[in-house]
Ligand SMILES: Nc1ncnc2c1ncn2[C@@H]1O[C@H](COP(=O)(O)OP(=O)(O)O)[C@@H](O)[C@H]1O
């Protein structure tokens with residue numbers, strides 16, 4: 186429980202007010218109830234919250250008659266959720282993937298269970314630089330899984346960056362209006378504890394030279410620092426090797442390749458007709 190100047194003042198004020206009105210009246214929330222609430226911040230209704238929360242603080246009964254002010258569990262929780270979403274956006278995660286968690290997904294295909302379980306080992310995965318290539322047709326959930334791996338890493342305190350190499354190559358290629366220098370692009374891809382490389386092999390062929398250079402330099406630095414990369418791609422691994430060359434692919438070691446080959450294209454799910 187955090188006591189602070191304003192809270193102490195408010196606690197004392199509430200006490201004084203209640204003392205004058207009804208000396209035996211309970212002031213503030215009983216400590217056990219507060220502790221239960223803190224363990225489960227969404228366990229009370231928004232309406233109850235609005236009644237007892239004063240600008241992010243609530244009064245809690247500590248011992249007989251002593252009321253202290255504590256940070257409101259619900260406001261704290263909502264703030265940490267907002268911070269997390271902000272971090273994900275900054276990391277480059279698109280809106281459609283932001284708020285999805287494992288429990289929101291259809292997990293009937295074994296690959297989802299497998300990756301979810303592996304997320305429990307995220308510390309080891311990041312520390313040991315264990316890269317992964319998720320390959321397969323579009324719409325099967327590769328990006329969604331990659332983002333969920335990224336979320337696990339973020340929650341464990343690691344930095345995460347999601348990058349579409351083709352897009353980065355576009356940004357650096359045009360020197361006249363370059364939004365990003367090559368050095369900046371490499372640094373951005375090399376520095377994150379976990380890099381999510383999206384849709385590798387889907388870039389424009391005229392930017393391939395730039396892609397190769399950026400990828401080589403970034404992966405070289407990542408490998409030397411044991412930093413893992415999660416790749417999603419519609420290409421097979423031999424196709425990726427054809428496009429980028431073995432020298433680059435070898436810089437993903439240690440790396441596992443998992444084919445995502447179930448039959449459900451989640452992009453083609455039926456929705457109610459709006460057109
Ligand atoms: N297991 C799943 N259950 C329900 N929806 C899913 C599942 N996997 C992915 N989706 C959703 O389907 C859409 C396409 O998934 P995505 O990861 O972009 O596919 P891919 O990267 O393989 O092309 C996304 O909106 C995603 O949230």
Ligand SMILES: [Mg+2]
Nearest residue numbers: 327328384417
């Ligand atoms: Mg994808």
Ligand SMILES: [Zn+2]
Nearest residue numbers: 238241257260
């Ligand atoms: Zn509150």
